[in-house]
Amino acid sequence: EDKVVQSPLSLVVHEGDTVTLNCSYEVTNFRSLLWYKQEKKAPTFLFMLTSSGIEKKSGRLSSILDKKELFSILNITATQTGDSAVYLCAVGEQAGTALIFGKGTTLSVSS
């Protein structure tokens, strides 16, 4: 079964809207949760979260982790067409090297 589940799978919004992307996980020994943005090329790193309740912020993007409820959200405010991409969530486990990726959320921002 999937250990990292992202929702929604796809989303279409208008420029200026605010969106929230979700990532829930179920792993034995959690170490970190990462968010990536993928346009028509390689995924680029956005955030890494390891502690609950501490918001990471970069411009219009922010993310927070809830280790009790086992999920993270990625918020994008005042969306722009350049935010159109696939957003990937991945989880790292203790004593592990490889990340476990979700299937991604495809965000389309229309002008």
Place this chain on the structure above:
Amino acid sequence: DVKVTQSSRYLVKRTGEKVFLECVQDMDHENMFWYRQDPGLGLRLIYFSYDVKMKEKGDIPEGYSVSREKKERFSLILESASTNQTSMYLCASSSEGDTQYFGPGTRLTVL
């Protein structure tokens, strides 16, 4: 800046051919990874390596092998390419932390 390069952006091969995909990173990272990415299935780990000459199977190693003779280079080998190996192949590297840096990807088509 971390740089991960892949030998080809696009590759077309015939069924039964032996295919080599090469990945090079310039940041002295210990860990290197090969993923394939397919619509609806997300990123799936094929193999990873945590040191020279060391390798570990990922989630879908069947039909693939890898080679890591030097720290900076990680090769993915398709011994006898099949049409179901048509996919986008992504290489990544990381150091001690979880943040993985991705190459630009190779879109492989097997006819």
